[in-house]
Amino acid sequence: MIKALSRSLRQYKKGSVITIVLSLLEVAFEILIPLCMANVIDEGIDVGNMSAVWKYGIALLIFAFFQLVTGMLSAHIAARTSVGFSANLRQDMYDNVQTFAFSNIDKFSTVSIVTRLTTDVTNIQNAYQMLIRMAIRGPVMLVFSMIVSFRINNTIACIFLAVIPLMAALLLLIIKNVNPIFNRVFHTYDQLNNVVQENVRGIRVVKSFNREEYEIDKFKGISNKIYADFAKGERLLAFNSPIMQFFMYACMILISWIGAKAIVASGNNAALGMTTGDLxxxxxxATQILMSLMMLSMVFAMITISIASARRIAEILEEKTDIANPANPQMTVQDGSIRFEGVDFVYAAKADKKVLDNINLSIASGETVGIIGGTGSSKSSLVQLIPRLYDVTGGRLTLGGVDVREYDLDTLRNAVAMVLQKNELFSGTIKENLRWGNENATDEEIEYACKLACAEEFIQTFPDKYDTHIEQGGTNVSGGQKQRLCIARALLKKPKVLILDDSTSAVDTKTDASIQKSFAEFIPDTTKIIIAQRVSSVQHADQIIVLDDGEMVAAGKHEELLTTCDIYREVYESQKKGDGKNE
Structure with a gap:
């Protein structure tokens, strides 16, 4: 865990070292100040020697000035270093998430990743700032203050030796009870963020079903759970301060009593016992020792809070993608021919049942292939294997005659354009969204792709045309418009294989037919795989694949399947009757 996090320090290692050095210098000046003060009293004030008062007084001011400067510099650099470290952590986590395969992403929820990038990183930032400053300053001050105290008076210094173990034991007891609470509370944060995300994204559904009160109560329940855990944890941590204060004042009383007796007995003669300056x-x-213990207790408290965050961040940083480039990858995809050779697939290694079972399928380059099947028949799972969004768990899948696992990932995914079942548009203009398919696409290429996807007609109705701003998630365009924009975006990749995963479900049959006709006429060399619920969307395909419960039960043309495949015929007839009723 520590090793994973420390890799994100990079350019801020120097700042960390400088902060530590400055903190050590600050402690050194702080240790010298009481000794200088004692000399002012014993060699100057008590004997009436003003030259000694001036000498040690000036030295006192110099030490205080340097303590102030080193303290301010160490605080400034520590703050800058910790903020930079947290920025690197966020960037490293985000960069690693971008490399994840779908199977990796399935291990973490979206809201959990967001919480780790925000709340957890902030906790680490605060803890690191305390670590490179207080965690260094506290122990060093404690050790040197103890050494000087023993040089002044062994008997009084032993008070500290008796008190420190008691304070440490109580501190460890508090931390032991607080740690599980904060481990739990950050998982609850994930639940809270999940409720917020679901509610905001599904606000239309919430309002249409009049479920605002239910969502408010659900949020309040989780929020109260976080409040209860945090309150309990903070209550336990609050014991830290009164415990430290109790021991501090107890030490002061003992030092005053023993020190006063020693001074009276020695007559303020250093050779015989103690002087006023020594006391x-x-x-x-005593104040420095107890304050250093207070610092350490604060550091331990912060580390206790942040250790759960550190583990969660390390999980993201240490997660290795399940799909990586081979040692000597193929850099060119020859054509769009596809072969499934005894392909099996499961999402989890310990799954009882295969998602895809013994799929054997051959698709020639430039063919149009339709895939039909009921809900849960694994249609999407089948096509997601082609660009290696998941890897086959058995058998072999080739594209252009080469196993897809032998391709460079960028090369493979640039050759396969996929319009997913859940279409996603991003904040920005229509043109910016379309250029996700090809960042160097010209305006003419963008317009051509939109014509093929039948998107040009509605884009021209917008006042700003291709510069129309798309809201987050594409909420200001209809479902059918969103689908056509996503298809145009995929076409701009000029792919060898185009996969439409139920991506014309929100358009009318006339527009659907126009899109299919455009594909046949203008991209004949591109292999087109169309997953659809409507038979009319695939009935003119070169071959139609029928899936049922992860198995390929039939393959052929429309007329052939009507006579040989009961599942296909039932779907076709039920849709035909439905169309008749609608008429």
Whole structure:
């Protein structure tokens, strides 16, 4: 975990080292100040020697000035370093997420990744800032204050040796009880973010079903759970301060009592016992020792809160993609021919049942292939294997005569354009969204792709045409318009294989037919795979594949399947009757 996080320090390692050095210098000046103060009292004020007062007084001001400067610089650099470290963490996590295969993404929910990129990183940022400053300053100050205290008076210094183990034991007890609470609370944060995301994305459904009160109560329940856990954790951590204060004042009382007796017994003669200056210095060192323990307790408390966040961040950073480039990848896809040779697929290695079972299928380059099947028949799973969104778990899948696992991933995915079942548009103009398919596409190429996808007609009705702004998720265009824009975006890749995963379901049959006709006329060399619920969308395909429960039960042309495949015939007849009723 620490190794995974430390890789994100990079250019901020230097700042971390400088902060540590400055913190050590700050401690050194802070240790010298009480000794200087003691000399002012013993060698100057008590004996009436003003030259000694001036000498040690000036030294005191110099030490205080350098302590101030080193403290300010270390705080400034620590803040800048911790912020930079957190920025690197966020970037490294995001970069790694972009490499994930679908199977990797399935392990983490979207909201969990968002929480890790925001709340968890902020916790690490705060903890690291304390770590490179207070975690260094506290122990060093504790050790050196103890050493100087023993040089002044062994008996009084032993008070600290008795107190420190008791304070440490109580601190560890608090941390032991707080740690599981904060581990739990960050998982609850994931649930809260999930509720917010679902509610905002599905706000139209929420309002149409009048479920606002239900969603409010659900949010309030999870929010109250977070509040209860945080309140409990903070209550336990709150014991830290009074415990430290109790021991601090107890030490002061003991030092005052023992020190006063020693001064009276020695008559303020350093050779015989203690001086007033020594007692003053001990008070300062007592404060420093106890304050250093307070610092350490704060550091431990922050680390306790952030250790759960650190584990969650490390999970993202250490996750390796299940799909990676081969050692010597193929860099060219010759054509759009596809072969499934005994292909099996499961989402999880321990799954009881195969998602796809022994698929054997041959598609010639330039063919149009339709895929029909009921819900859950694994139509989408089949086509997602072609661009390696998932990898086959058995058998072999080739594109252009080469196993897809032997291709460079960028080469493979540039050759396969896929319009997914859940279409997604991003904030920006229509033109910016379309250029996801080809960032260097000219305006003429964009317009041509839109004509093929039958998107040109509605784009021209917008006042800003191709510069029309698309809201997040494409909420300001209809479902059919969104589908046609996504098809145009895919066409701009000029792919060897075009996969439409139920991506014309929201357009009318006339527009659907126009899109199919455009494909046949203008991209004849592109292999087209069309998953559809409507038989009319695929009935003119070169071959139609019928899937049922992950198995390929039939393949052939429309007329052939009507006579040989019961499933296909039932779907066709039920849709034909439905169309008749609608008429």
């Amino acid at each position: 003053t210095a001990l008070f300062s060192y």
